[in-house]
Amino acid sequence: MNHSTALPPRAAWTLALMLAGLYTVNFLDKVVLGMVAVPMMAELHLSPAEFGLVAGSFFWLFSVSTIVVGFASNRIPARWLLLAMGVSWAAIQLPQALATSALAILVCRVILGAAEGPAFSTSVHAICKWFPDHKRSLPIAVVSQGAALGLLLAGLLIPLVTRKWGWRMNFFVLCGIGLVWSIAWLYMSRERGQRDADTQAASGSTHEDSRAPARLPYRTILTDPSIVSIFLLGFSAYWMLGQNLTWLPSYLEKGLGFDGIDAGRWFAVVIGVASPVNIGLSWLSERMLARGASTRVARAQLLSVMAMVAGALFIAVSALDLPPVGKTLLFALAGALPTLCFPLAPALLAEVVPESQRGAVVAIYTALASLGAAIAPTVMGRMVQSAGPGNSHAYENGFMIGAALLFVAALAALRWLHPERSNRVLSRQLEPVSA
Template sequence: MTASPDFQAKSAWTMTVMLTGLALINFLDKIVLGLVAVPLTAELHLSPEQFGLVAGSFFWLFSISTVLVGFLSNRFPTRWLLLAMGLSWAVLQLPQAMATSALGLLICRVMLGAAEGPAFPVSVHALYKWFPDRKRNLPVAIINQGAAVGMLLAGLLIPLVTRQWGWRMNFLLLGAIGATWSVLWACLGREGSLTHQQAAAFARTETPRLPYRRIVTDRSVLSVFALGFTAYWTLGLSLTWIPSYFEKGLGFTGVEAGRCFAVVVATATPVNVGLSWLSQCLLGRGANTRKARVHLICLSAVAGALLYIALMLLHLPPQQKVGLLALACALPTLSFTLAPALLAEMVPDSQRGSLVAIHTALASLGAAFAPAVMGRILGAYGGGSHAYELGFMVSAVLLIAASLAALRWLHPDRSRKTLNHFSTQAAA
């Protein structure tokens, strides 16, 4: 098969590099609050409950904006939507750097979360305008690695900046980085053109649409949402409380805690890629998707939960607890990779993209609640390692509950047949 005559490789890969940079900035913005938690809460006199509320507020409008801007991206050029995002991220760093109260910081984080929520789906939509279908996997995977690199750099560099110039300087630097990216994107960013033939082909093969109420109440779809919610719950804790756990709970210095966090981030990539590869191998050998995807997600989530439990029950030295926590955080991330594939398998072709956006919006609520719950636990039980580990136990319970529900009710083949039956009836 030859590439589309409209495919412009040089421009397409330039856009990929630019959007990978945007993903890197996106995760630097997300993680910075967790990495400056100790000096920030001390200076602003925030209790654990207050900090947990502020940290979780990033995701309060994250879901809503993801869906709204996702629909807008079908009507407006992604070039300008992405530029607006980059500029808003840069501007919103400044009031965070000057914040003097929990309320001011909370308002900034809510606004920043709303601005950053649509970044990944709009970036993917933008790339799809540059790459034909058979060439899309690699550029999207590269964008995901940009997010991982952003978290890794954050763990290594933010503690150093904090030690040298104070925690506020991190927000000023992030504002400068965001502004620089925006200027480059304004000069280099362009809109792809590989859409007209794809749209025509889609119109010829479009299947009848189902009411979304019918789709989102399907047991399999609800099970995927539950797995995604628990995965985002663990991500929310990783972004906000794990650096503080390393520093206050395990006794590491700020710089050492940042390096330990980098270990946690670095562990997630090979675990996620390896398990995704295993799932693909199982499918290639003839396994159905319930075995190759559902069982693998559930087993990974339960294994992560057991590691969280072991973290609390076993008396281990700090370095071993870091390794245990790294694996516990990494295993549930398989849901981020396989959940969209499960949803795409079950729903009508014409509604797959929107349902994946709905899944992201609902699942990310887990990241909104988790930091606040951990803050409540720390406020009630103190700031020692036991209190943090009790908060991780909540993650363990949720992971096990969602996995058991999925093992009971998540049957992709059965749901696909059921939904297709309703789709056929709707067309009749």
């Protein structure tokens, strides 16, 4: 289950960095709505609950498209799937820039979410083809740090663009960025032997084995205790991600009292903390594996402990009477720790499931886990509207819900997430299909 059509290290890392760039674009597209929330809500006369609904609509088709493209990724080269994503993301920015109603924004966000949903699972599937199992955590972490870079750039630049040219100009800028990446990917992915590796891995064939790849019923895979535990961890991490992307800028501005520019800068600080924490913990996981630790320890237990620490820190943000800067710094560390799930969960899945079904399973994981990001903004919006947007405790009570989910998922994983055991159990059930 851990075979790989690995590319030479330099070629693999070049393409991994390109995918990190794609993920930067992905998160710029995601977070822009939260960053322009205040002027957009004022111009379009949106209540907090209405804005939460519009923001959450991004994830309505996110899961469906992720699963559909995930199954397709087992047959279609990742090069073309990723190019199609980049071009479509750029195109959908224009109607958002010109929209004059909440309904128009909502429709655009639904379409954009459908187009962006498969990005991570397709990228992870490609990474797993280019790197062997014991070297996957770090490149997946690097790709996921494109998200941190996107959020960092958003916090620094979007408020400035909004102040100088208005909130709509941000969408025009994002259109241009998406097109630039797409052109670069079309050129770069043509090199490095990528076409051959994609074709071989997508077909599931090798030179040594002319039979069709071994497969399992998806019901067998998806009911495995380790797989269920990974899904729970992913759901809690995506819950915090969706909640923070949508409401952290408003929490900083309306709840903690920072002005628009300072709120953007502190948002960048929060995101900036996540990147070194994520990379550092992913590196630690790889070092533990290199020194002989089991994946149960180096991935599953490390991830579970970090989720529990994050939950405790979110509770502290709400419980402690700290000045705004203190709350922001504590929130930064709390928000950084759950992001370890993004590189480690797919690596755990790739270890357990059959290679021929890896793309589909990672896509199903992303689809189901990302439901947390679809639900969280609406839940927070209703809480904020009930208490008033200037009440910081309304936001903090929402963060407490996310903390509870992190604790539940971590405890379940500590009890049931045993990747080596699941690998053995599922491997015994594998039967190659006759060609």
